[in-house]
Amino acid sequence: QVQVQESGPGLVKPSETLSLTCTVSGGSISSNYWTWIRQPPGKGLTWIGYIYYSGSTNYNPSLKSRVTISVDTSKNQFSLKVSSVTAADTAVYYCARGYGSGWDEVYFDYWGQGTLVTVSS
Amino acid sequence: EIVLTQSPGTLSLSPGERATLSCRASQSVRSSYLAWYQQKPGQAPRLLIYGASSRATGIPDRFSGSGSGTDFSLTISRLEPEDFAVYYCQQYGSSPLVTFGPGTKVDIK
Numbered sequence: 495q496v497q498v499q500e501s502g503p504g505l506v507k508p509s510e511t512l513s514l515t516c517t518v519s520g521g522s523i524s525s526n527y528w529t530w531i532r533q534p535p536g537k538g539l540t541w542i543g544y545i546y547y548s549g550s551t552n553y554n555p556s557l558k559s560r561v562t563i564s565v566d567t568s569k570n571q572f573s574l575k576v577s578s579v580t581a582a583d584t585a586v587y588y589c590a591r592g593y594g595s596g597w598d599e600v601y602f603d604y605w606g607q608g609t610l611v612t613v614s615s
Numbered sequence: 616e617i618v619l620t621q622s623p624g625t626l627s628l629s630p631g632e633r634a635t636l637s638c639r640a641s642q643s644v645r646s647s648y649l650a651w652y653q654q655k656p657g658q659a660p661r662l663l664i665y666g667a668s669s670r671a672t673g674i675p676d677r678f679s680g681s682g683s684g685t686d687f688s689l690t691i692s693r694l695e696p697e698d699f700a701v702y703y704c705q706q707y708g709s710s711p712l713v714t715f716g717p718g719t720k721v722d723i724k
Contacts, residue, residue, distance in 0.1 A: 538703065538715055538716075538717050538718050539652075539660065539703055539705075539715040540715070541711070541712070541713035541714070541715065552712055554711055555711055556711075588659055588660075590659075594707070597712075598707070598708045598712055599646075599648060599707060599708050600707050600708075600712070600713065601648075601650040601662065601665045601705065601707050602650075602652075602660075602662060602705075603662045603665075603671060603672075605659035605660060605661070606659060607658075607659055608659050
């Protein structure tokens with residue numbers, strides 16, 4: 495059974511960079527699409543982007559200029575960086591496994607429990 | 616860009632009743648690439664349906680999905696107490712690659 499678990503700071507100052515890591519266990523990261531999704535408190539879900547184990551990425555156009563997703567296959571981990579954060583980036587951040595036969599056919603079958611990141615000085 | 620609209624916003628029903636949730640897309644969803652998720656308070660979403668009508672592993676058969684093109688639905692044949700939650704639809708494959716609907720809350724009447 496694949497498990498994914500987010501880790502990282504719960505508080506980030508405005509204008510700084512948010513950094514999170516997701517650790518994959520129970521399976522190899524060397525397949526599938528490894529994904530970040532966020533949910534502001536009391537609101538809906540927003541896809542941030544995903545990465546294939548080879549390093550190829552796809553991002554939400556609305557966040558693309560500030561987001562970087564990377565993968566470390568030796569550690570079975572992938573990571574998220576969001577630069578120049580504001581209060582609008584306050585959200586629960588989920589990592590998830592994206593499953594599909596191609597980069598444009600991906601849905602999400604395993605999710606982490608989520609981690610709340612608050613942007614505040 | 617595909618925009619998903621879900622209706623109703625809230626559905627108030629009693630255990631044992633049938634629930635029908637709607638997800639409408641602003642343009643045709645490619646190859647019926649539509650998924651449904653259930654989210655309970657304080658929990659991560661759980662995949663219920665993919666490909667518009669295929670149940671995910673371990674999902675009870677009281678959950679069913681249907682539809683194509685721009686109109687999709689999720690039906691819960693008989694609501695169990697654990698089914699009261701928020702349900703999201705998600706399209707995959709059209710620009711942008713992934714979008715979610717705003718959600719439908721199913722609460723106890």
